[in-house]
Amino acid sequence: MNLPRPFFVLAPMDDVTDTVFRQMIATTAAPDLYFTEFVNVDGLQSPGRPKLLPKLVATASEKPLIVQLWGKTPGNYYKCAREIANGTFALEIAAMYPNIKENEINFAGIDINMGCPAKPVVQNGCCSALINNRELASEIIIAVQQGSAEGLKEAGRGDEVGDFPVSVKTRLGWNEIDFSWHEHLLSHKLNMLTIHGRTRKEMSKVPNHWDAIGHIARLRTSLSPDTKIIGNGDIVTRDQGLQLAEDYGLDGLMIGRGVFHDPYVFAESSPWGNMTPQQKIDLYTSHVKLFAETWKNQERNIVTLNKFCKVYIEGFPGAKEFRERLMDAESIENLLSMLESSSIS
């Protein structure tokens, strides 16, 4: 994968960065790399698989796209990695969504979530709980590395093995910053390692520890020089990201909630602050139309649009009242008619 240095990544955000929002960001100001929302490997290898496939829906405009996996069972990680790399998932998605062509979905790599701090996943031994279960973390990484290499060979893409990144996204530690965790991960010669600069205990409640991310970038230089280090946490402008990359020797910067404040956050010069209310309303209208076209079978509930309403419909007189009316809409038709007949200018 050819990426600039530093490169910018749209963070995986569950119920946010689906294909619809990724396509919107591709048209406002595209990052260099996209991640899917996290998808559970144990669910994907169960009878519940069809319900999870919408999380893997993608189009040609959101490229390159990394699939983020989470779960417990190394065998299921292996099977999913293989099916991502050999095109099985792409075929199934194309069969479910006739307007998506199989060859449009060309996943560029796999990331393993070892950072989510949410209680239900951690109690089950997944995500950031793997910080405390290094044996299982190793088994999972090896399963994904082997599964993706096998899948690429099956698909006749064996020459891409070294180019198909297997990466981990994690935090600084469990209760305390613990660099032995990152040394452990780097021993697996990952292609990329994304660090959200907080411990699991800190959730998102304290400022991001950029010095610690910088220390991990230096560890990488001695332990696994080819691993790209991506810093993540509280970045709200591209310039801030560029400065952090320089200060801490990072290869990439990942931005999550920053897109809520500025959908053009990846732009060299964001127009967001100068956009008219009508331009913002038009952007939300495009989002709602794309949502309706994509999720024809109600795979996503209309209420999931409310968080995007807060993104676009803001920063102008009357925005709050208008937003409240839009968020009460009972159907997509009702929502679109309010947007199209708005008298705000």
Ligand SMILES: Cc1cc2nc3c(=O)[nH]c(=O)nc-3n(C[C@H](O)[C@H](O)[C@H](O)COP(=O)(O)O)c2cc1C
């Ligand atoms: C609504 C929401 C959903 C998230 N879902 C995921 C996820 O599926 N996988 C993941 O690795 N991180 C997830 N995260 C964490 C973000 O990717 C990111 O690490 C975190 O928000 C810190 O970066 P930021 O300050 O740029 O937002 C989520 C965060 C938010 C706010």
